[in-house]
Amino acid sequence: MENFVFYSPTEFVFGRDTERQVGALAVKHGASRVMIVYGGGSAVRSGLLDRVRLTLREAGLTFCELGGVQPNPTDAKVYEGIGLCRREGADLLLAVGGGSVIDTAKAIAAGVPYEGDFWDFYIGRAQVTRALKVAVVLTIPAAGSEGSGNTVITKSATLQKMSLRAPMYLRPVFSVMNPELTYTLPAFQTACGVCDMMIHIFERYFTNTTDVEVSDRMCEGVLTAILKEAYRVRQNPQDYGARANLMWAGMVAHNGTCGVGCEEDWASHFMEHEVSALYGVAHGAGLAVVVPAWMTFMAERHPEKVAQLGERVFGVPVQDDLQEMALGCVSRLKHFFRYMGLPVSFKELGVESPDIPLLVRKLHENKGPLVGNYVRLTPKDTEEIYRLAL
Amino acid sequence: MENFVFYSPTEFVFGRDTERQVGALAVKHGASRVMIVYGGGSAVRSGLLDRVRLTLREAGLTFCELGGVQPNPTDAKVYEGIGLCRREGADLLLAVGGGSVIDTAKAIAAGVPYEGDFWDFYIGRAQVTRALKVAVVLTIPAAGSEGSGNTVITKSATLQKMSLRAPMYLRPVFSVMNPELTYTLPAFQTACGVCDMMIHIFERYFTNTTDVEVSDRMCEGVLTAILKEAYRVRQNPQDYGARANLMWAGMVAHNGTCGVGCEEDWASHFMEHEVSALYGVAHGAGLAVVVPAWMTFMAERHPEKVAQLGERVFGVPVQDDLQEMALGCVSRLKHFFRYMGLPVSFKELGVESPDIPLLVRKLHENKGPLVGNYVRLTPKDTEEIYRLAL
Numbered sequence: 079m080e081n082f083v084f085y086s087p088t089e090f091v092f093g094r095d096t097e098r099q100v101g102a103l104a105v106k107h108g109a110s111r112v113m114i115v116y117g118g119g120s121a122v123r124s125g126l127l128d129r130v131r132l133t134l135r136e137a138g139l140t141f142c143e144l145g146g147v148q149p150n151p152t153d154a155k156v157y158e159g160i161g162l163c164r165r166e167g168a169d170l171l172l173a174v175g176g177g178s179v180i181d182t183a184k185a186i187a188a189g190v191p192y193e194g195d196f197w198d199f200y201i202g203r204a205q206v207t208r209a210l211k212v213a214v215v216l217t218i219p220a221a222g223s224e225g226s227g228n229t230v231i232t233k234s235a236t237l238q239k240m241s242l243r244a245p246m247y248l249r250p251v252f253s254v255m256n257p258e259l260t261y262t263l264p265a266f267q268t269a270c271g272v273c274d275m276m277i278h279i280f281e282r283y284f285t286n287t288t289d290v291e292v293s294d295r296m297c298e299g300v301l302t303a304i305l306k307e308a309y310r311v312r313q314n315p316q317d318y319g320a321r322a323n324l325m326w327a328g329m330v331a332h333n334g335t336c337g338v339g340c341e342e343d344w345a346s347h348f349m350e351h352e353v354s355a356l357y358g359v360a361h362g363a364g365l366a367v368v369v370p371a372w373m374t375f376m377a378e379r380h381p382e383k384v385a386q387l388g389e390r391v392f393g394v395p396v397q398d399d400l401q402e403m404a405l406g407c408v409s410r411l412k413h414f415f416r417y418m419g420l421p422v423s424f425k426e427l428g429v430e431s432p433d434i435p436l437l438v439r440k441l442h443e444n445k446g447p448l449v450g451n452y453v454r455l456t457p458k459d460t461e462e463i464y465r466l467a468l
Numbered sequence: 469m470e471n472f473v474f475y476s477p478t479e480f481v482f483g484r485d486t487e488r489q490v491g492a493l494a495v496k497h498g499a500s501r502v503m504i505v506y507g508g509g510s511a512v513r514s515g516l517l518d519r520v521r522l523t524l525r526e527a528g529l530t531f532c533e534l535g536g537v538q539p540n541p542t543d544a545k546v547y548e549g550i551g552l553c554r555r556e557g558a559d560l561l562l563a564v565g566g567g568s569v570i571d572t573a574k575a576i577a578a579g580v581p582y583e584g585d586f587w588d589f590y591i592g593r594a595q596v597t598r599a600l601k602v603a604v605v606l607t608i609p610a611a612g613s614e615g616s617g618n619t620v621i622t623k624s625a626t627l628q629k630m631s632l633r634a635p636m637y638l639r640p641v642f643s644v645m646n647p648e649l650t651y652t653l654p655a656f657q658t659a660c661g662v663c664d665m666m667i668h669i670f671e672r673y674f675t676n677t678t679d680v681e682v683s684d685r686m687c688e689g690v691l692t693a694i695l696k697e698a699y700r701v702r703q704n705p706q707d708y709g710a711r712a713n714l715m716w717a718g719m720v721a722h723n724g725t726c727g728v729g730c731e732e733d734w735a736s737h738f739m740e741h742e743v744s745a746l747y748g749v750a751h752g753a754g755l756a757v758v759v760p761a762w763m764t765f766m767a768e769r770h771p772e773k774v775a776q777l778g779e780r781v782f783g784v785p786v787q788d789d790l791q792e793m794a795l796g797c798v799s800r801l802k803h804f805f806r807y808m809g810l811p812v813s814f815k816e817l818g819v820e821s822p823d824i825p826l827l828v829r830k831l832h833e834n835k836g837p838l839v840g841n842y843v844r845l846t847p848k849d850t851e852e853i854y855r856l857a858l
Contacts, residue, residue, distance in 0.1 A: 083479065083480065
């Protein structure tokens with residue numbers, strides 16, 4: 079096990095009707111003026127936004143609003159938000175939505191007190207040393223941004239999709255999580271979220287760090303629960319218990335609970351970011367295409383942990399040939415993704431002829447000559463993996 | 469799943485040599501004058517206390533000291549600490565030790581700013597509304613107090629062993645966890661710690677709350693890891709990886725990570741507290757006696773979750789008769805405890821003829837007419853369980 083710091087000071091308020099507590103929580107966490115950040119129509123149509131406004135007013139707080147955040151959020155909305163937030167003098171950014179909304183709020187939170195271009199943080203040209211407070215009302219369990227200190231933004235002009243990790247500054251001060259708010263998510267979006275949270279665990283689970291038994295077992299336990307609960311939600315989208323388990327799983331998958339003390343991988347996420355940046359697909363769907371290919375590659379090159387996952391989570395029978403076990407794991411993973419209605423190839427993703435040379439070039443331009451840690455992938459390797467996903 | 473709040477704002481700094489960071493962490497968390505709380509000789513003999521003093525001095529902090537905290541810590545040391553802390557004007561209590569030391573520090577932290585008797589908090593006569601900051605350098609993985617907002621103190625005059633839960637005020641601001649500090653723990657003390665952390669998970673796992681799959685799987689995963697790592701430590705007490713896994717497991721077993729959204733039980737802990745209050749035995753050893761008896765009782769009355777534990781953690785073969793499965797679980801749990809060198813009966817604990825009527829009377833005087841939630845136990849039930857432990 080490697081040395082680590084685990085510091086997750088977010089207050090998670092979980093359950094039915096918890097959005098009514100938002101105003102009181104904002105006051106408790108020191109807000110005086112709030113900027114609500116939200117996306118498209120569902121938070122408006124469902125009445126959630128009105129309920130949030132009401133609870134802020136009841137708590138005596140004033141607020142301004144930034145709507146219209148899109149999936150795969152871009153820099154333009156961040157600049158707009160930084161300007162608005164400075165003019166309005168807000169001191170807490172309240173994200174009402176999923177990962178795109180939360181990540182935009184985090185980018186604004188880091189950008190407001192910074193004199194330079196917020197994009198500096200995403201390309202490693204500057205470090206976050208202070209930020210406004212961020213809080214969350216979660217509507218989509220997927221990105222885990224409600225518990226993490228991470229944010230992913232795409233720069234439109236260059237199609238660079240980059241992530242920033244600043245856990246000391248960008249973890250939400252509180253996150254309100256009401257599973258009922260997820261009842262109306264379309265099945266495909268639920269499936270994309272399930273895939274995203276599973277891969278957040280994979281990125282930590284696929285490690286060469288030894289002596290991480292507690293971490294391994296927690297990863298496997300949460301994955302096992304996700305498989306079961308995803309099936310139940312597929313059967314009945316309004317199953318409170320199943321929705322609740324998925325919502326909490328999405329948080330623990332990414333706040334660091336799973337994977338302490340491990341060197342993490344992240345090759346799959348980086349490879350997918352190029353796909354969604356270039357083709358505008360849903361991140362979770364892109365992952366469902368990239369990850370089985372990545373795993374197939376690993377079955378030959380470094381099958382150990384894939385075989386272990388297969389045995390402990392997917393019920394692959396134990397055998398001497400680890401490569402066979404690993405391929406069994408890939409097969410069962412694909413089967414599960416298909417059951418969820420996810421694509422498992424570029425073709426099924428609607429990208430008949432991906433420009434693989436361009437994907438590889440941009441990947442290594444953005445993320446360096448070697449990508450990932452479980453196996454450090456060269457451009458030749460990542461090209462092979464993209465081809466395995468055709 | 470029940471509604472819940474999960475708020476664990478402790479900064480965990482984990483790994484080799486991390487005690488060198490104590491001074492810097494204390495400054496970061498706003499300390500100006502520290503009171504070090506410690507127990508007997510091992511923190512002195514090992515040089516740990518000297519290293520902690522040095523790092524505080526290097527960080528420019530002044531400090532005073534309260535030593536001599538005993539296992540099953542009592543109110544006398546708390547009163548002494550409250551007086552010293554007030555005279556010295558310390559604003560951060562740094563516990564260097566295990567659960568007894570940390571719990572004493574927490575009691576002092578709550579007591580210093582309170583005008584009445586600190587014991588009021590433990591008997592429900594007053595609520596904690598403020599407290600000094602507590603921080604930890606952990607030397608014994610067992611109680612989980614390094615991550616929890618709980619403390620257990622015994623009032624000597626009445627032999628009342630009572631717990632206080634005040635997570636908003638008594639969670640440590642930081643906990644430094646170096647597994648190397650646990651190399652020299654005697655095998656019996658390591659075993660008692662392993663038992664204590666396992667039972668912290670059991671208290672959450674044995675619930676009637678439905679739809680807690682993520683929680684169940686995390687509990688089972690951490691328990692599975694503990695069994696493996698305890699075995700490794702038994703084989704080689706200086707196995708860093710095994711010590712590290714046990715140390716982290718002890719934290720997650722009790723900070724709330726396992727068991728969110730569940731109604732918890734706590735009958736076993738309450739029943740054990742009477743045993744250690746009356747006979748002065750180690751808490752972990754007392755649990756190893758009480759819990760198999762509690763579980764045997766449950767095999768007849770409410771076997772479902774015991775059977776599930778047996779199957780998923782102890783490898784009990786699945787069969788139609790849940791009671792048989794549950795008894796299989798008890799048998800394997802006892803086998804494990806015996807392997808670890810723990811007693812599994814009053815006789816093996818060295819209490820040949822426990823005064824069961826007195827234990828039952830004090831238990832229900834202190835904890836109410838019904839104890840626990842998995843099955844709400846009457847005095848007749850708890851008497852039967854104590855008898856099963858003879």
